[in-house]
Amino acid sequence: MSKIYVIHENSEWTEHLFKRLEELNLPYEDWNLVNGTVDLASVPPEGVFYSRMSASSHTRGHRFAPEFTSAVLSWLEHHGRVVINGSRVLQFELSKVLQYLELEKFGIKTPRTIAAVGKDEILKAAKEFEGKKFITKHNRAGKGLGVQLFTSVEALQHYVKGESFEEPVDGITLLQDYIESPESFITRCEFIDGKFFYALRVDTSEGFELCPADACTIDDLFCPVGEENSKPAKFQIREGFEHPVIEKYERLLAANHIKIAGIEFIEDKHGNIFTYDINTNTNYNSEAEAASGKYGMLAVSEYLERELNKVAETVER
Incomplete structure (x- = not known):
């Protein structure tokens, strides 16, 4: 039977996803690639493979997890498996240089x-x-x-x-x-299946936390948009958010086969938007989502279900 295979190195960031997959009664398997082996002569199982490998894996003692994941993703893609956020996307996750060059390519302003x-x-x-x-x-x-x-x-x-x-x-x-925001907040735009899902306002007036997941903490005293403060940031979904940059983001994601991502930008005192991060291993804040009634991991799970159904139909033929 085909399954959803979740590739990652941090169980704290998969807990909510697994709960949603279970709610939908979807078959899945946990592929934690902190270490392991891959037989290149073997054939991978049928299914949908969703990569959530993180650029910060080395901070958790998992220095070579991204490199091993790259090998596994190449193996899967060689055999034509459906890979969500595959090897090209992993390159984005591991290099801000690549992110900035690609953003500029699509007419999206970045900080110098x-x-x-x-x-x-x-x-x-x-x-x-x-x-x-x-x-x-x-x-x-x-x-x-x-x-x-x-x-x-x-x-x-x-x-x-x-x-x-x-x-x-x-x-x-x-x-x-250093881009200063006159209102001390940044915006994080979430995309699922390459399409805009919602925008999250991150209040930086009392601190700044780059990762919105409930399990995240951050020790840095400084951030691109905030003053010295280590208190957690505040998150709120911006209802009805619209901006021309969204269309540019979607074009960039489509061109690079990025299906699930969070993209962050800041607006300066002149109203100019500067985009400074593409997070292809995005997480969601439960309090902000509960207040809005929009749930990222549920939408991700529903998307994975649709992809799994496509695979199952192909296998049956």
């Missing part, structure tokens, strides 16, 4: 960003931001990894040369314009 490898190169790149606020972040990130706010090159030098410097797991540090 310079990628640098090596401490001396980071400091050289910082001179391009002289006289204004800027941030650093990791290219392979998640959870706001490496995000720090600086008001001068001298402050960055003290950080880079000091013991608190965070070395990116892939060696690439990004330097980026």
